[in-house]
Amino acid sequence: MIAFIRGKVFAYGIDWIILDNQGIGYRIFFGHPEAIKLNQEIQIFTYQHVREDELSLYGFLSLEEYELFLKLISVKGLGPKTAMGMLSKFHYEQIVQSIENGDVNFLKGLPGIGGKTASQIILDLKGKLVSAQSNEPIASELTDAMEGLKSLGYKQGEVQSIANKLREQPGLSSDEYLKLGLQLLMKKK
The missing domain is CATH 1.10.150.20 (5' to 3' exonuclease, C-terminal subdomain)
Incomplete structure (x- = not known):
């Protein structure tokens, strides 16, 4: 899967963008043409949609x-x-x-x-998009760290058991959340 593409804006329309990455042009469905300019160097996070009759990319700035x-x-x-x-x-x-x-x-x-x-x-x-404690959107860094813990072999229940402790530390990077999560899980064993 293509997680993101960094390159120059080659062309764009109402709902698409062509991003030039080292001579390869990626056509990506993109909803914010007002946020970009031609020849601007940008990074777009992508979702690759695969169906029997279609292979397409959807792009996001954040x-x-x-x-x-x-x-x-x-x-x-x-x-x-x-x-x-x-x-x-x-x-x-x-x-x-x-x-x-x-x-x-x-x-x-x-x-x-x-x-x-x-x-x-x-x-x-409803209830899955915001933190129960702060009523703020859940930080992507925290989400990334929690997914990282799962990919290291921890079960969903184990990761959820430390989620509130991690939320008590706002503003950390994904790596910092991951390290803190590992420390908390090791203490539980």
């Missing part, structure tokens, strides 16, 4: 937006094009806030979202 996209496409009946349309119309914070507040009307106003899908988004994602 990890938070990328992670929200992944959560949105996990909702039954919500595909990557619709999720990208949602993220291109409103900012990350607005979408997270509307989900956490259970605002069906706001979500129904997004492109491609009807009442049933809006309700399903709230049902599936």
